Amino acid sequence: MRTIILLCFVTAFVELPSAEAGEFDAVAATCIPDGPIQPTLYLTTEGTVMHKPTTTGLITLFCPITKPITAPAHLELLYFSTENNASTFVKATYIKMNKSNGALTQIITASSHNGVNDDQSAHFVTANFSDSYNPSSFAYYVRIDLRRRDTSQITIAYKVTLY
Amino acid sequence: MRSSLCALWIVAATAGLASAGEFDVTGQTCVPDDATLLANSYVNTLSPDPFLHWAGNATGTITLHCAIPDNVVSPTHLELYYLNTTTCVGCANDVIRVSYEKMSKTDGFLTTVSTLTGHGCTPINGLCAISTSFSDPYDITQYVYFLKVELTRANGGNTSEEFDYAVIF
Numbered sequence: 001m002r003t004i005i006l007l008c009f010v011t012a013f014v015e016l017p018s019a020e021a022g023e024f025d026a027v028a029a030t031c032i033p034d035g036p037i038q039p040t041l042y043l044t045t046e047g048t049v050m051h052k053p054t055t056t057g058l059i060t061l062f063c064p065i066t067k068p069i070t071a072p073a074h075l076e077l078l079y080f081s082t083e084n085n086a087s088t089f090v091k092a093t094y095i096k097m098n099k100s101n102g103a104l105t106q107i108i109t110a111s112s113h114n115g116v117n118d119d120q121s122a123h124f125v126t127a128n129f130s131d132s133y134n135p136s137s138f139a140y141y142v143r144i145d146l147r148r149r150d151t152s153q154i155t156i157a158y159k160v161t162l163y
Numbered sequence: 164m165r166s167s168l169c170a171l172w173i174v175a176a177t178a179g180l181a182s183a184g185e186f187d188v189t190g191q192t193c194v195p196d197d198a199t200l201l202a203n204s205y206v207n208t209l210s211p212d213p214f215l216h217w218a219g220n221a222t223g224t225i226t227l228h229c230a231i232p233d234n235v236v237s238p239t240h241l242e243l244y245y246l247n248t249t250t251c252v253g254c255a256n257d258v259i260r261v262s263y264e265k266m267s268k269t270d271g272f273l274t275t276v277s278t279l280t281g282h283g284c285t286p287i288n289g290l291c292a293i294s295t296s297f298s299d300p301y302d303i304t305q306y307v308y309f310l311k312v313e314l315t316r317a318n319g320g321n322t323s324e325e326f327d328y329a330v331i332f
Contacts, residue, residue, distance in 0.1 A: 023233070025307040027266050030194055030230035039200035044228070046273045047266045047309065052197070067232040078271055122271040158271035159307050 022070025023163035024142075031061035031144060042146075050156040051148055061144040063160060070163070071133035075142070076126045077110040078158035084112040087149035092160045094129070096138035105138075107131045112155075122158055184236025185332030190215025193227035193312060205314075214246075214327045220319030227326075229310040235331060237301035238263075241277045242294045242330040246323050249283030253318035258282055260313045261329045263297070265306035274306075290327055 028049040033042060042059045043052045049061060072094070079090035091111040097104050108129035117123065133140075142162065146155045191207045199205060204221035208214055217225070245259045259281040265274050277297035284291035301308075310331070316324055 023303075025233060025268070025303070026230055027228070027307050027309055029196065029228040030309050032194055033197075033200075039197040042197050044196035044198075044226070046271075047228070047264060048271065063230075066230070067234055078268065080271075122269075156271075159266055159268065161268065161307075 022068075023072070023161060024065050024067075024069045025159060025161045026063040026142065027159045028061060028144060028157040031063035031142075034060035034062060048156050048158050049144075049146065050154065051146070051151075054151060056148050056150055059146040061157065063142040063144065065140045065142070065162070068135065069133075072162040073130065074126055074128055074161075074163050075108050075110045076124060076161040076163070077112075077144075078122050078124055078160075079112055080120075080122050080154065080156040080158070081112045081117060081148075082152075082154045083116045084114050088147060088153045088155060090144070090146050090155050090157050092157075093143045093145070094140070094162060095143055096131075096140050099137055099139060110160075122156075184234070185238070185330060186231050186235045187328055187330050188229045188231075188310060189213045189328045190227055190312065190326045193229035193310070196226040196228065198223075199225050199227070212327070214325045215314075216325035217314070217316055217319070217322070222316050222319055225312075225314040225326075227312040229312065229329070231308045231310060231331065233303040233308070238331040239298065240294060240296050240330075240332050241279055242292065242332075243279045243281050244290045244292050244327040244329070245281045245284075246286060246291060246325045246327070247281055247283050248321060248323040251318065251320040254316065254321035254324075255283075257316050257318075257321050257324055258314075259324065259326055260315075262311045262313075263308070263331060264311055265299075265308050268305055268307060 027047040029044045029047045041055045042049050075094045077092040081090050089112050093109040094107045108127045110125045110127035142160050144157050148155045205225045206218045241263050243261045249255050249257050261279050262275050263277045276299045
């Protein structure tokens with residue numbers, strides 16, 4: 001019996017993707033849109049969120065972190081944006097709220113890279129940070145923002161990861 | 164194989180704890196898509212039991228996305244609990260569908276792993292339940308997993324159609 005238990009333990013330990021076991025992932029479609037005007041702006045498709053064909057402006061999504069995670073040091077955003085500047089972008093921000101007074105602190109933002117993209121494929125951006133992870137004092141979440149300056153531009157949020 | 168044998172042994176040895184790694188979700192905690200919000204087509208009823216159903220005479224499709232935490236045990240089954248009567252006029256094709264989906268972390272590509280479609284049914288103990296099994300490598304290093312729930316209704320007369328909950332285990 002002890003041998004079986006040991007074998008099972010070793011197998012589980014070896015096969016688990018331990019590096020990712022404590023991370024947080026969310027596809028954009030499972031994040032919560034901000035405000036009643038949002039559904040007029042955004043389109044949910046294939047797990048992603050983007051602008052409707054005729055809309056522009058800012059779309060904001062909130063992604064709750066619903067389970068304990070390993071203290072993260074990286075925020076990763078998978079996105080697409082035909083251009084990246086002050087009026088057209090995709091970005092994700094890791095935020096904590098003080099449980100005692102509700103004060104918000106923006107820990108780190110991962111923003112779409114500057115420049116023009118015309119490769120029609122998803123892109124990564126990773127922002128590294130150092131912040132003491134303290135879920136007993138803070139509630140954590142990720143905010144995603146998409147903006148485009150006109151309907152000739154395309155911005156898409158695919159997913160965010162904290163690890 | 165070794166993992167499977169171990170899993171079987173562990174399940175057998177810990178009967179009653181087998182649900183620890185499963186994921187259960189009701190409609191209230193899922194995120195409706197833009198079309199559903201714009202149509203104002205759904206209602207959450209929380210008492211006595213929570214369920215999500217159609218508002219008034221709304222028709223079309225209610226779509227929900229439900230995040231799955233990555234601490235579930237590698238799942239092989241999908242279950243859907245619902246109500247649906249398709250004997251009313253114009254609602255013979257009304258269905259409730261739940262899909263287990265995964266998005267590639269590298270390119271955003273979406274794959275449907277498994278789907279259940281709930282047609283008209285006769286409830287047992289107050290609900291209809293359907294289940295399916297699937298085989299797909301559970302790999303949280305490469306994919307983000309979620310559930311997509313869709314309720315379709317062609318006629319407002321189908322007042323019984325509701326989504327109660329879905330389970331992945």
